[in-house]
Amino acid sequence: MISVAAELAGMHPQTLRIYERKQLIRPQRSAGNTRLYSEADIERLRTIQHLTQVEGINLAGVERILGLQREVERLREELDRVSGHAAEMRKRVEDAPRPAYKAEIVMVRRGSLVRRVDG
Secondary structure, eight states, rough: OOOHHHHHHOOHHHHHHHHHHTTTTEEEEOOOOOEEHHHHHHHHHHHHIIIISSOOOHHHHHHHHHHHHHHHHHHHHHHHHHHHHHHHHHHHHHHHHOOOOOOOOOOOOTSSSEEOOOO
């Protein structure tokens, strides 16, 4: 409920409604259309409260910061996925059979036939 969420986040319920109108927070809704706040929603509200009251950031700045945090999280997930794929490919390369190469030194003189030198 909005009053409980506001109390847990340390703000007035009207402030919470403003944040919802500005789409800074999007609580789930019950079948009876009651707002349902998760623990993540409460933590987000606390973050918004800190940014606005302690850091002095306006709501447009908060919105930008939260968007950048989402982007960082998305990029971290992508990095984890790509790193996993790279590790898998590295392992496949390391485990792949390697052909045996024989090294030979061949002496070639200008204007002469190629001669094989062993030793």
